Amino acid sequence: MACNQIETEEYKKEMKAIQDSMDVLNGKWKIAIIKSICLYNQRRFSDILNDVVGISNKMLSKELKELETNKLIERTVLNTQPVTVLYELTKHGLTLQTIIKDLTDWGFRHREEIIGKSL
Amino acid sequence: MACNQIETEEYKKEMKAIQDSMDVLNGKWKIAIIKSICLYNQRRFSDILNDVVGISNKMLSKELKELETNKLIERTVLNTQPVTVLYELTKHGLTLQTIIKDLTDWGFRHREEIIGKSL
DNA sequence: CTGAATCCTCGGCGATACTG
DNA sequence: CAGTATCGCCGAGGATTCAG
Numbered sequence: 001m002a003c004n005q006i007e008t009e010e011y012k013k014e015m016k017a018i019q020d021s022m023d024v025l026n027g028k029w030k031i032a033i034i035k036s037i038c039l040y041n042q043r044r045f046s047d048i049l050n051d052v053v054g055i056s057n058k059m060l061s062k063e064l065k066e067l068e069t070n071k072l073i074e075r076t077v078l079n080t081q082p083v084t085v086l087y088e089l090t091k092h093g094l095t096l097q098t099i100i101k102d103l104t105d106w107g108f109r110h111r112e113e114i115i116g117k118s119l
Numbered sequence: 120m121a122c123n124q125i126e127t128e129e130y131k132k133e134m135k136a137i138q139d140s141m142d143v144l145n146g147k148w149k150i151a152i153i154k155s156i157c158l159y160n161q162r163r164f165s166d167i168l169n170d171v172v173g174i175s176n177k178m179l180s181k182e183l184k185e186l187e188t189n190k191l192i193e194r195t196v197l198n199t200q201p202v203t204v205l206y207e208l209t210k211h212g213l214t215l216q217t218i219i220k221d222l223t224d225w226g227f228r229h230r231e232e233i234i235g236k237s238l
Numbered sequence: 239c240t241g242a243a244t245c246c247t248c249g250g251c252g253a254t255a256c257t258g
Numbered sequence: 259c260a261g262t263a264t265c266g267c268c269g270a271g272g273a274t275t276c277a278g
Contacts, residue, residue: 011158013238018150018219019224025227026145028251031137039130045260054133056124056252061261071232082258082259092232099221101139106218107136113190119132147271164240175272180241201239202278 019041021099024070031103034089037073042088063065066090072096140218143189148174148182150219153212159187191215196210 025031029052036051043051049060061113064087067073072093073104078084144150148171153171156162162170168179183206186192191212197203230238 010152014223015151015154017223017230018154018238019226019227021222021226022144022150025141031141032134035130035134035137049260054252056254057261058253058263059251062251066230070229077260080259083261085162085260092229095225095228099225101220102218102221103140106214106226107138109214110139110189110211111136119135149277168240175274176241177243177273178271181271196240199239202241204240 008047015030024072025096027063029059031064031100033060033067034093035100037087037089038097042086044087045085048087072088080105142219143191144215144218146182148178149186150222152179152182152186152206152220153215156206156208157216161205164204164206167206186212 002030010059032052032055033048036048039051040047045064049055050056052060055063057078064075066099070074071090073087074090076088078086108119149212150170151174152167155167158170159166164179164183167183168174168176171179183192183194187194190209192206193209195205195207205228227238
């Protein structure tokens with residue numbers, strides 16, 4: 001119900017907003033990385049590298065940079081020997097949780113719908 | 120809060136579920152197409168082609184097929200001259216509305232957070 | 239009108255090696 | 259440990275043309 005609305009101006013704005021969201025979340029790894037950090041609140045580079053099965057260090061490095069640019073995570077360098085780098089979600093990053101939860105729920109329902117059985 | 124949970128089995132399932140969702144929604148066009156159909160409940164090929172700015176017919180055709188495979192939309196061919204083809208959301212397709220709304224809202228907030236002002 | 243077919247480009251992503 | 263550098267594949271997606 002009520003997903004129709006004729007206001008085209010509003011419609012265009014919404015489309016842009018969605019594209020913004022998708023750009024941030026797109027790609028093969030972003031959400032997996034966020035989940036990894038989220039799971040432990042704080043996580044090191046190599047920890048995430050282990051958590052996110054299949055990712056290469058190059059990709060991880062790139063994705064982390066993008067997430068930081070988008071102010072979703074924060075990078076902290078510790079003066080240990082050798083260096084330790086911690087990543088954690090920002091306040092803004094934490095607001096993604098609703099979406100992530102919805103995506104999870106819908107994913108389960110979708111699988112049932114398509115394959116006819118759950119995980 | 121409470122996005123951490125130690126159960127790794129559950130964690131893996133959730134990751135798969137999210138990947139399922141993202142696979143369905145990924146790419147440059149899927150959500151825009153869904154929104155277009157949704158806006159009018161029923162929409163023809165060339166209508167969507169106009170709604171979704173920038174998409175090529177090849178892409179539209181491909182995306183529509185995928186959406187149909189995923190049982191999100193339904194294709195109806197009318198015996199007109201020339202042929203008319205209608206696309207509409209299925210019940211399952213309509214369940215995406217929550218996610219789409221969340222993505223829209225978050226997109227707005229994100230823009231404020233990053234650029235410092237709204238659309 | 240609704241696509242399918244073809245050709246081409248560009249960037250995402252992987253593999254491996256190297257650095258402070 | 260936490261990345262960078264380099265090479266290269268492959269598929270997403272654009273432009274154009276053809277077909278029923």
